[in-house]
Amino acid sequence: MAVHAWSGAAAAIGLVLRAAPVRLITSITLGFAAGAAPIAASWCLKRLLDRLAAGETGLGWLVAGLAVAGLGTAALPHLASFVRNAANRATAVLALDRLYASVDRFPGLARFETPSFLDTLRLAQFAGGVAPGRIVDGGLALLTAVVTVVGFLGSLLVLHPVSALLVLAAAVPVLLAELALARRRAGMYWRIGPAQRREAFYASLLGEVRAAKEIRLFGIGALLRSRMIAERRSADAEQHRLDRREALTQGGLGLTAVAVAALCLLWTVQRAAAGSLTVGDVTLVVAAIAGVQASLASMAANLAGTHEQLLLFAHYRAVLGAEPELPVAAEPRPLPPLGHGIELRDVWFRYDDDHPWILRGVDLTIPAGASVALVGANGAGKSTLVKLLCRFYDPTRGAVLWDGVDIRDVDPAELRRRIAAVFQDYMAYDLTGAENIGLGETAALDDRPRLVLAAQRAGVHDALAGLPAGYDTLLSRAFDEEGGVGVPLSGGQWQRVALARALLRDGAELLILDEPSSGLDPESEHDVHSRLRRYRAGRTSLDISHRLGTARDADLIAVLDDGVITERGGHEALMAADGAYARLFRLQAAGYQLS
């Protein structure tokens, strides 16, 4: 634990040093000065009073010293906090950047489906922004308090050693109690994490337009709201329990501090009355007791606060230090230009050990330059197979081979550069039309002719060109648009934009289309289908569709049933075989017959 704390503190300081070195050093200097100023003020006051009592004159320099020290006591903490705030903001930016760079580096999807990781990530988001700054702040405040305590304790030891020891002894339980409270608080943040994430989930549903239709139609707003409030209440109850414990502990500690101060004061006054202390000594003892107690309390609170931030910062470091959830080859093999094909060889897959098998020994080859249609019932595992091709997960058994090279041996980023895909759950970004397409290949973001060509291939050019600001129209009403209005697209238009995004990747060697036309009207579907047929000629593609009419002209049709390829071949051959494909095809065709 101690090692963790030190390495955590070192990492936090390293981060601040990297983000704002000058401001950090300035803060340290100001912290020192702010700690020394009250001691200087107390000594000036003691000297002044003693000399006044002795009837001396010409004390102007002492008054001036007192004024300067007073000014320092009042102003330096504010100046230090101004500099620290600036350093903290710079640190938070760097921490945020590093956190999301790490999240982006996870090659697969499994982490985003692991609740404990999501809890860690939530705390990391919170801690990354504030913890490094607070840890350094805590350290600086500690430094200030140490300077003050040492200075005042030195003064007390000279004048009244018993008080010094008493005050110091009384500080030990304060420190221990604060540390214990800090640990509890950090533990509480972890425990309430799931409830807070569920609360955020309900809150986002209640505040987003996509959910608003169903919420209103089904009248489920009150239900969702009550669930959100219940989650908040359960988190609040945990916090309340801790607050109560804190209040009791700190009340007790406050009483002890008052008792110790009263005892010391009584003793000092008695000694002054007996003539062994001067009036100046009494003021210095009073100031020293108050100063030491306040500084020790602040030290304890700071230590505890820093300890708590270190525990939270551990979550940030856990995300940054997390190993990739998919093994990444130390020396990745180069991915050859696709010459033969992509083979799934005896692929078995389940999402994890507690989940059922989804693929149970799939053998399928997508020959280079050929179009393969994958058909099958809902839940058969088609989209799962696509995720394995993109290596978002690894097969539990078996392998995916790209021209004979196991894709586990290549750099995932390189593999993905070779693939263009429209996923079934494609994204609709709250960005402009041009950006929504350009994200398919960021190098082409500003290449308008290429964006237009991709949009034309996907049959969405006219829709985008006809918007108030053409391709530069924001496809959302979530943000205010300067000099124009945001226009969301229809479902089918969005689907074509997603298709355009994939088609922008002209150089991709494998094109994956998972239900690319499910939302299109018959005419659009026919139109998109004809365009895709032309586009796909000579390219390697995997097309998933429930509309068997669009699958029929693929070079190869494979039927996936309950995780196994049960039929494969051309349309005519499969129809002649009279298996499941033929039955489904006839069923669908019958739906279009006039009775």
Ligand SMILES: Nc1ncnc2c1ncn2[C@@H]1O[C@H](COP(=O)(O)OP(=O)(O)OP(=O)(O)O)[C@@H](O)[C@H]1O
């Ligand atoms: N991330 C996941 N974690 C656990 N199980 C999952 C996950 N994604 C999908 N599944 C399960 O895998 C099974 C296959 O899903 P998949 O999406 O691959 O089917 P599909 O053939 O594409 O279906 P559809 O035709 O409805 O799109 C489903 O039973 C689903 O519950």
